[in-house]
Amino acid sequence: MKIWHGSALFPVTKEGEGIHETLRYWRKRFRQNRVELTAGSPNLTGGSYKDKNMPAPLMLVSHMMAYGSGNRKEVQKVLRKHIKSLGRKRAAGYGRIINIDCVEIADDWSxxxxxxxxxxxxxxxxxxxxxxxxxxxxxxxxxxxxxxxxxxxx
Structure with missing residues (x-):
């Protein structure tokens, strides 16, 4: 079986662009419609049942690059079909991928x-x-x- 391997993803900056990092928060709340699944009475003022603002660090970058080894067209087909977003909180719209380009190079830097x-x-x-x-x-x-x-x- 032939497999391909790849590197980690690296942010790439073009001239005049930068990598911007920001911090957003999402609210972790106790789901009161699931209270029957808890043992005893949950303490909402502390512990695992407390409502919290959870940090979600975001990196805003226009391009990311990775190196891989394999058939370029097949790799591109697999990536476009299965990878729609990266990182945490993808269902909330973070980490969206707009386009995937695969370019063939002479060296294997994967x-x-x-x-x-x-x-x-x-x-x-x-x-x-x-x-x-x-x-x-x-x-x-x-x-x-x-x-x-x-x-x-x-």
Missing amino acids: IVKDGQAMRWLPDENGTRTQRVNPPYWNNTDRIKCCDVGDLWQF
């Missing part, structure tokens, strides 16, 4: 570019414990890895 790791890579001296294969969120089979952007050698 793992290492100019000695820098373009994704989490196994490293005995790494500071992060991470899975290097999907599903990345799973806690099993985690190993020591370097961070994205760290110097890395084969």
Whole structure:
């Protein structure tokens, strides 16, 4: 089976543009129509049942870039079909992707570019414990890895 691999996403700035970061909040509220699922009486003044303003950091950027290895047309087809938005609170409209362009380049920078790791890579001296294969969120089979952007050698 032929698989393709890719780097992390990196924000790209063009001349005259910048990356703007902002902080918005969303309200976490106790759902009173689900009170029958709680044990005892919930304390709404503190703890897990308290209403809170939860921070949602946003990065406003017009372009992001990633490097991948594989058939360009197939990769573009998969990305356009399955990836509509990035990040948290996608259902609330954050992280929308407007367009995906795939451009073929001569070098494979999906793992290492100019000695820098373009994704989490196994490293005995790494500071992060991470899975290097999907599903990345799973806690099993985690190993020591370097961070994205760290110097890395084969």
